[in-house]
Amino acid sequence: MSVIETRDLRKTYGRVEALKGVSIRVEKGQIYGLLGQNGAGKTTLIKVLLGIVRKTDGEAELLGRPAGAPDARRRVGYLPEDHQFPGYHTGYSLMDFYGALYGVPVDERRRKIPETLELVGIAGRMNSKIRTYSKGMKQRLGIAQALLHDPDLIILDEPTDGVDPLGRREIRELMQRLKERGHSIFLNSHLLGEVELICDRVAILQQGVLVREGTIADLTQQKGRYEIGVAPGQAFPADAVIKLGYSAIPVPDKPELFEVSLTEGQTIDPVIKLVYDKGMQLRHLVERKQTLEDAFLATVEGAEPGVDTRPRRPRAARQVGGRDRK
Amino acid sequence: MMQFYAILKDSFREAIDGFVIYLMIGLSLLLVVILGSISYTPDAATDALPKALGREFRLIFPARGASSAPTGMPVEYHATEIEDISNGAKFVLKVGPLKQEADLKDGKPEPQKRVEEKKDEPDMFRSAVYAWREPAGEKIKNPFAKMGAQGKGGGRTKNELEIVTPAIGGPADLRAITDDEMAAFLKYQFTTFVGVDVVKITRRPGIAEPEYKFDVEITGISGARGWPHSVYVLFGAVPPFKGVPLGQALYFIQDVIVNGIGAAVTLMISVVITAFFIPNLLRKGSVDLLISKPISRVGLLVYKYIGGLTFIFILSSISIGGVWLVMAARSGSWSPGFLLVIPVLTFTFAILYSVSTLVAVFTRSAIASILVTLGFMLCLYIFGQVKSFFDLNKIAAVTELPEWSYTLVDSLNTILPRYKDLDKLTTKIVVDNTMTEGQARLTGIFTEYPSWGGAVGVSLAFIAVMLALSCWRFIRRDN
Ligand SMILES: Nc1ncnc2c1ncn2[C@@H]1O[C@H](COP(=O)(O)OP(=O)(O)O)[C@@H](O)[C@H]1O
Ligand SMILES: [Mg+2]
Numbered sequence: 001m002s003v004i005e006t007r008d009l010r011k012t013y014g015r016v017e018a019l020k021g022v023s024i025r026v027e028k029g030q031i032y033g034l035l036g037q038n039g040a041g042k043t044t045l046i047k048v049l050l051g052i053v054r055k056t057d058g059e060a061e062l063l064g065r066p067a068g069a070p071d072a073r074r075r076v077g078y079l080p081e082d083h084q085f086p087g088y089h090t091g092y093s094l095m096d097f098y099g100a101l102y103g104v105p106v107d108e109r110r111r112k113i114p115e116t117l118e119l120v121g122i123a124g125r126m127n128s129k130i131r132t133y134s135k136g137m138k139q140r141l142g143i144a145q146a147l148l149h150d151p152d153l154i155i156l157d158e159p160t161d162g163v164d165p166l167g168r169r170e171i172r173e174l175m176q177r178l179k180e181r182g183h184s185i186f187l188n189s190h191l192l193g194e195v196e197l198i199c200d201r202v203a204i205l206q207q208g209v210l211v212r213e214g215t216i217a218d219l220t221q222q223k224g225r226y227e228i229g230v231a232p233g234q235a236f237p238a239d240a241v242i243k244l245g246y247s248a249i250p251v252p253d254k255p256e257l258f259e260v261s262l263t264e265g266q267t268i269d270p271v272i273k274l275v276y277d278k279g280m281q282l283r284h285l286v287e288r289k290q291t292l293e294d295a296f297l298a299t300v301e302g303a304e305p306g307v308d309t310r311p312r313r314p315r316a317a318r319q320v321g322g323r324d325r326k
Numbered sequence: 327m328m329q330f331y332a333i334l335k336d337s338f339r340e341a342i343d344g345f346v347i348y349l350m351i352g353l354s355l356l357l358v359v360i361l362g363s364i365s366y367t368p369d370a371a372t373d374a375l376p377k378a379l380g381r382e383f384r385l386i387f388p389a390r391g392a393s394s395a396p397t398g399m400p401v402e403y404h405a406t407e408i409e410d411i412s413n414g415a416k417f418v419l420k421v422g423p424l425k426q427e428a429d430l431k432d433g434k435p436e437p438q439k440r441v442e443e444k445k446d447e448p449d450m451f452r453s454a455v456y457a458w459r460e461p462a463g464e465k466i467k468n469p470f471a472k473m474g475a476q477g478k479g480g481g482r483t484k485n486e487l488e489i490v491t492p493a494i495g496g497p498a499d500l501r502a503i504t505d506d507e508m509a510a511f512l513k514y515q516f517t518t519f520v521g522v523d524v525v526k527i528t529r530r531p532g533i534a535e536p537e538y539k540f541d542v543e544i545t546g547i548s549g550a551r552g553w554p555h556s557v558y559v560l561f562g563a564v565p566p567f568k569g570v571p572l573g574q575a576l577y578f579i580q581d582v583i584v585n586g587i588g589a590a591v592t593l594m595i596s597v598v599i600t601a602f603f604i605p606n607l608l609r610k611g612s613v614d615l616l617i618s619k620p621i622s623r624v625g626l627l628v629y630k631y632i633g634g635l636t637f638i639f640i641l642s643s644i645s646i647g648g649v650w651l652v653m654a655a656r657s658g659s660w661s662p663g664f665l666l667v668i669p670v671l672t673f674t675f676a677i678l679y680s681v682s683t684l685v686a687v688f689t690r691s692a693i694a695s696i697l698v699t700l701g702f703m704l705c706l707y708i709f710g711q712v713k714s715f716f717d718l719n720k721i722a723a724v725t726e727l728p729e730w731s732y733t734l735v736d737s738l739n740t741i742l743p744r745y746k747d748l749d750k751l752t753t754k755i756v757v758d759n760t761m762t763e764g765q766a767r768l769t770g771i772f773t774e775y776p777s778w779g780g781a782v783g784v785s786l787a788f789i790a791v792m793l794a795l796s797c798w799r800f801i802r803r804d805n
Binding site: 047050051052053054070071073078082083085086098 | 332336340343609614617618619621804
């Protein structure tokens with residue numbers, strides 16, 4: 001069963017088209033990552049799923065129910081981006097408040113709140129006012145409140161935002177553990193390295209359009225690309241290599257290196273042989289392993305920056321003024 | 327239910343987060359202490375009785391008090407041979423016809439008096455007892471209207487000023503009045519206008535009519551609402567106010583100071599503090615999380631609204647409850663009616679807060695909410711004053727006003743929440759709980775008391791409309 005499914009989902013805010021027909025499907029038990037630049041529409045997708053904003057067109061289902069249905073929301077934990085918890089709460093009382101909104105019984109809250117806060121590592125400060133928390137602690141609290149009611153699906157919008165590297169690793173481990181316990185996780189991020197480490201599947205959103213989707217392996221699949229360099233003073237025989245049926249292009253910024261790509265069935269050996277035959281010395285040979293970042297950059301290369309650059313109110317004004325974009 | 331309780335608790339946390347609430351509670355407690363410092367000592371009967379027997383004591387509510395409209399008889403009451411006993415007094419009450427014609431007192435008319443002055447004067451005291459015992463005679467509506475401008479407003483209100491003519495007894499009827507009936511009448515006058523109990527009252531034989539003498543013993547003067555008291559403020563640090571009927575002192579404190587100034591200040595400060603609740607709720611970063619919870623937006627907003635009301639409820643419970651407690655302990659008058667001010671004040675605030683909520687949902691600005699709400703409060707207040715004037719004008723025809731102005735005022739009154747009405751109703755509660763029965767009735771004649779149903783109903787409808795608009799906007803918004 002899929003926990004999230006959208007078909008040709010569209011959302012426009014006034015004149016801004018934030019989602020232009022997005023279809024994704026997230027299976028139960030997965031950690032699914034949604035990638036994209038700022039303004040790509042990732043947060044909008046989540047908000048549509050949770051009924052925070054209304055979709056303009058298309059279909060969106062959450063846990064088999066239409067997006068926004070209260071009974072589906074009950075089984076979802078959500079960490080919003082840029083969240084601001086009321087400062088008058090303590091970590092404990094906030095969890096208690098949210099737990100009650102989810103209908104978690106009193107005894108269970110009493111038992112689970114310290115447990116959950118322990119899990120995210122802020123149990124020691126749970127009786128201090130939130131306004132005394134650091135950004136990282138607030139983020140951990142945010143994750144904790146999304147876990148308290150033992151949801152089937154956990155939706156995290158930029159979960160590692162504002163957390164130090166060590167904390168990030170802890171959060172990644174936490175997600176892994178949650179997955180093992182059978183929770184499905186859907187996360188938004190622009191931190192590709194991170195996503196690569198934990199996600200089973202990813203989708204890349206670009207200006208409201210889904211441009212790639214698949215497992216990490218699918219996206220980072222090797223096509224066989226090598227960086228080759230010969231000894232200084234010698235010129236790499238690019239033309240001869242091309243004649244052999246390879247592509248050879250200079251690596252940008254490193255004029256002494258060439259990138260040689262193989263096609264189906266080819267190996268790099270004939271190229272090495274050619275170099276030796278020409279009496280040159282091979283000094284550099286590296287197989288270029290594609291990271292998710294490469295894959296991502298390859299996808300978005302040449303594309304305009306995110307929709308985010310369209311003229312609108314400066315971002316800071318939204319946060320400080322406490323008012324929304326409209 | 328769990329969600330409702332959770333949001334109430336959350337609002338409560340929010341309310342007690344700032345220092346302002348503690349400041350408010352501190353001020354309330356200070357008020358309680360100051361009012362608690364006031365003591366009320368009944369004046370000695372020698373000083374008090376002449377005052378208590380003047381003025382209203384002469385008025386008569388016919389049909390043994392069943393008629394709410396008063397009438398009067400020119401009878402004079404004097405106390406002599408006054409003897410103070412513990413919590414009471416013994417004295418001889420001299421009754422006789424009023425010597426010289428008193429003019430209109432305080433603008434209160436006793437137009438019948440002149441009618442009664444005939445050559446062969448009947449016995450005034452017996453006539454008074456007769457008028458008290460029998461049902462009232464003819465009703466005179468709006469006596470002022472007849473004297474002044476012919477009130478255009480006449481006949482538009484159900485509560486017209488009404489004075490009745492006394493039932494006139496023939497010589498035989500007056501003769502037939504027994505001593506027991508006279509005693510019963512005087513007893514009634516003492517309870518109604520002085521608020522004391524008559525333990526013993528016997529007519530002295532051998533006094534030539536139309537003069538009468540009664541041996542009277544009264545009790546229960548401490549706490550008697552019509553009995554003049556000395557009022558000591560600040561534990562007696564300043565010289566006392568002497569000779570104030572207890573009821574009037576209590577009325578002044580409860581209605582003018584607590585229910586008037588105190589309530590207005592409380593309302594305004596509460597408007598300011600609670601104005602932040604909903605904008606905070608709607609703040610970006612906070613609202614998304616809340617509406618992702620399995621709670622409807624309407625529920626969220628309405629619960630939060632009610633949460634704002636708990637704020638003033640707590641505050642007024644502390645202050646009104648405290649004031650009531652200390653004043654009751656000090657004055658010995660324990661009638662609980664004053665406590666009704668708590669729900670009424672909360673309800674009044676509910677009206678204001680619905681406006682604040684609406685503005686908050688549309689603008690998400692606490693400042694805008696505060697300004698609009700305080701402005702609205704001021705408008706309601708001004709309108710309330712205008713309405714009162716129009717109402718009085720209907721009764722007393724002070725000045726002539728064009729017909730359309732009545733229509734305008736009446737139609738505005740139909741749609742606006744009854745802020746002033748609620749105030750009048752609490753005033754009525756206070757009057758009924760502080761003043762003697764007689765005085766309370768007299769006050770009632772000059773004030774057109776609104777109905778609870780109308781005041782609460784129209785205000786509730788107004789609140790419902792405000793909340794419905796707020797919810798509509800909140801549901802429609804795309805965060
Ligand atoms: N409430 C809103 N009103 C108008 N435009 C919005 C609103 N929310 C988001 N947008 C626009 O929609 C686009 C997608 O935004 P968002 O979903 O927040 O992107 P991401 O989360 O990927 O950074 C952006 O261009 C953003 O400016
Ligand atoms: Mg985002």
